[in-house]
Amino acid sequence: MKDKDLAKSIVSLVGGVDNVKSLVHCVTRLRFKLKDESIADTDAIKDLDGVMTVVKSGGQYQVVIGDKVDDIYNQVMPLLCNISTTESTDDDDKDTSFWNKAVALLSSLFMPVLGVLAASGVLKGLLALCTATGWLTAKSGTYMILYAASDAIFYFLPIILGFAAGNTFKTNPYLTAVIGGALVYPSMVSAYTAKTSLTFLGAPVILMNYVQTLIPIIAAAWLLSLVSKLLKAKLPKSLQMIFVPLLSLVIVVPATFLVVGPITSMLSTWLADAVLWVYGIAPVVAGFVLAGIWQLAVLLGLHWAFIPIFLNNIATKGYDPIDAMLFCTVFGQVGAALALTIKAKDPKFKELAASATLSGILGITEPIIYGVTITHKKSFVMASIGSAFGGAIAGFSSAKMYGGFAPGGIFGIPMFMGKNGFDSSFIGFLISLVVAFGVAFALSMVFGEVVKPKPVIAKKLNVAVKASEVGSPLVGQTMPLSAVKDEVFSTGMMGKGLAILPTTGEVHAPFDGQVVSVFPTKHAIGLKSNTGIELLIHLGLDTVNLKGEHFDTQVKVNDIVKAGDLLETFDIKAIEADGYDMTVPIIVTNTKEFNSIKTVSLGNNVNFGDEILSTTVSETGNEKSESLQQA
Incomplete structure (x- = not known):
């Protein structure tokens, strides 16, 4: 996926421009602060080509990209108008915990x-x-x-x-x-x-x-x-x-x-x-415990509390022993990732793990954690065990970081060398890195998973096909998504579906189900049918800029609806008079879960309830077939 397309997809799936309060980025992550995290489609974001995972921590909605994060950030920012590039610490979110505010x-x-x-x-x-x-x-x-x-x-x-x-x-x-x-x-x-x-x-x-x-x-x-x-x-x-x-x-x-x-x-x-x-009470125990849980602390966002401590120790004492005990954790992750790379029989995973291992050596561990070890939990545990022993050795050696702030990886190693050069403290520090790497590598080679390609089953017997229909939520003329003047919809980036040019300003429920999202700007509604179809009805193009003007919603999130229930009204003439295209894309956002999605009555006029989409899902007994899971 191109950087520009990925940026558009991320913005759309986090809930659109109006749901973003601020955005910053670090070495590997886009760190959003959202008005309402429940609006964001986390599963869909994780499925995007170019996204490693999504992490919710410390009041941030973090989209993990990897080493291309700066490129994606530069594509995202022009899409976000009038939002902050620094994090707010105001108390505007009353439900924000003290810890989230501190982070x-x-x-x-x-x-x-x-x-x-x-x-x-x-x-x-x-x-x-x-x-x-x-x-x-x-x-x-x-x-x-x-x-x-x-x-x-x-x-x-x-x-x-x-x-x-x-x-x-x-x-x-x-x-x-x-x-x-x-x-x-x-x-x-x-x-x-x-x-x-x-x-x-x-x-x-x-x-x-x-x-x-x-x-x-x-x-x-x-x-x-x-x-x-x-x-x-x-x-x-x-x-x-x-x-x-x-x-x-x-x-x-x-x-x-x-x-x-x-x-x-x-x-x-x-x-x-x-x-x-x-x-000083028990440096060996401190090193073993802290290094053993450090990468888990990073996953939970707890590491932010230690950064002021590192810097304050440097400022007041000229050295910091805490980061010296934790530095080996990067090499523990590298050792586990290298073992998985060697053992893997899946070519795609082997390529991913090898790239992540190289990133880890250079000090960037997110590709390892989110792409390799955390998805194969035994190896994450093995990496933590190796790190614990490395941290204990660093504590025993009285290793220290001097005069700055060390990044992970090989380039940060010289920062642990004091005025005496290669003294026993620095040598002990080097040994801690080797031990963390070696123990994690050995344990992962013995106990780690052998990642194999997923089998593709061309045919299954006794496959039952379940079909579901979607009625028209609008009165108007249908058209293919490819005709919509917005790449996010026309390319099928968000899922399959169709569009309707409405002739009346009412939206009705297309099936029996539940309201899962009502955008604050009222320009879009998300629904989920009782049969599992997740549907987005997007009223017009770029109408988010109207900030709710000319729209009036009749439902709220979690409402149960029946086919034909009135969901929303809108003023077509007023919206078009303000210069907006009133084309309404209707998208099945969980397209990947269905074996097929067919559009009906393209190019025809439809009334409320007329069939416009049909979906099928293949199942064997109570489980989806493996061929469908990979479709």
């Missing part, structure tokens, strides 16, 4: 910068390797320039994170970046280094080193959001452009130096001390 906050803060943090970390690690092997010296111009490139984001993290926090808290991101700049301003850093005594309007300032810190600027950005909101409520609009930023800086920057910064810096240190204290 949304953390992901919106750190996701925009994770790629750059990882790239900078790799470069810093490679420079450490170059100095350890004597290829470069720390005083050479080459080293100094590349080190500046690698360390800039960490040194000026309050500025970078300040901008992200501004977007997160829906305040001026440039203003929050300026506040971050004030925290690392050279004269203030020099004053701290020289232990200079400073006062502000007579109040003593407790100077701190805010270089590489993260919690102070996040707290300052939150404070700015409150202050700027208050100022906007009090000041006339004619004065807001200059005086809101001016007064915000005058209030928030001193408050940060006087109160917010010292308190949050102290809390940051306490957090790091607490984490390292717990780790």
Whole structure:
């Protein structure tokens, strides 16, 4: 499927433009925030060629694409008008749990910068390797320039994170970046280094080193959001452009130096001390347990809670042992995936698993997890067991991540090399990777599944054919889907069916069944018949832009309907006067579940209840035949 077609299908199946609140993407996933996740057709999205799976976690509806996610994102965004590219942390969803809000906050803060943090970390690690092997010296111009490139984001993290926090808290991101700049301003850093005594309007300032810190600027950005909101409520609009930023800086920057910064810096240190204290009690046990459950935590979205801990340990202590214990989990997944690749007898799966294994070596595990190991659960367990032993060895060796944020895979390995180069800690870390890979590989070779091609049965005896009919929900003239002026429908991308050009503004139930979706814009209704047909009635083309005007629904989700019941009314003349095509595509969205779908009366005028579609499904006893499952 072409990228453009895949993008259109995804947008349509998540519930259309009006159901999307925000969209961001990471290395492998489109991360939607939807108004109503129940509207999205998850099964249909999973079946799309180019989609690995769908994950619902932390208030996000995540469509896992793989390494082409950036291309698909660039095709999706033009289809989404006036939606946010940052995640909202407002309380507009009353049923959102505290955990979901926390995940949304953390992901919106750190996701925009994770790629750059990882790239900078790799470069810093490679420079450490170059100095350890004597290829470069720390005083050479080459080293100094590349080190500046690698360390800039960490040194000026309050500025970078300040901008992200501004977007997160829906305040001026440039203003929050300026506040971050004030925290690392050279004269203030020099004053701290020289232990200079400073006062502000007579109040003593407790100077701190805010270089590489993260919690102070996040707290300052939150404070700015409150202050700027208050100022906007009090000041006339004619004065807001200059005086809101001016007064915000005058209030928030001193408050940060006087109160917010010292308190949050102290809390940051306490957090790091607490984490390292717990780790120090039993590092081997901690490594075994954390590494053993880490990939499951990633699947559940729990990993976001650890990212601030990694970065805070680096900022306050200069190292982090937690990520060092978890790093081997990538290689555990790689070992399991490689074993499945070798054992597989299905050529398609072997190709998929081999590609996913290569991605895992480079640090991207989603293709392995969603395409290989999680679908063959024993291997996922074997990978977790191997990871547990690797994590235990990393804990025993006191392995640590230094000076940055390490991505998974081979390129992140140099970041675990300290000033002493190839010391016992780093060697133990390397052994943890080998053990995680080797144990997972060996266990999967012994206990893992041999993936075989699905048998194709050309003929079955005693096959019963069940047929179902769909009556016309409209009065009008039928036409083939290929004549619809919208590629999503005309190409059959969403399923088989037909279209009707209506002559009356009423929609009636085409069969006995249930209402499964009523779009907020009222331009489409989803139904499911008692015989299993899932039908989408899409009233006009691009009529989502009318935002419900000229439509009046008579039913709601979960209503039970009988054939002929009135579902909705609409004003044909008014809709066409606004410039919209009133063609109504009628789609069987679960087309793949049927042996055949035939259209009836194409090109003819139909009344309510006239047969327009018929479906057949072949069954043997109570189970579908294998030939039908693969149709």
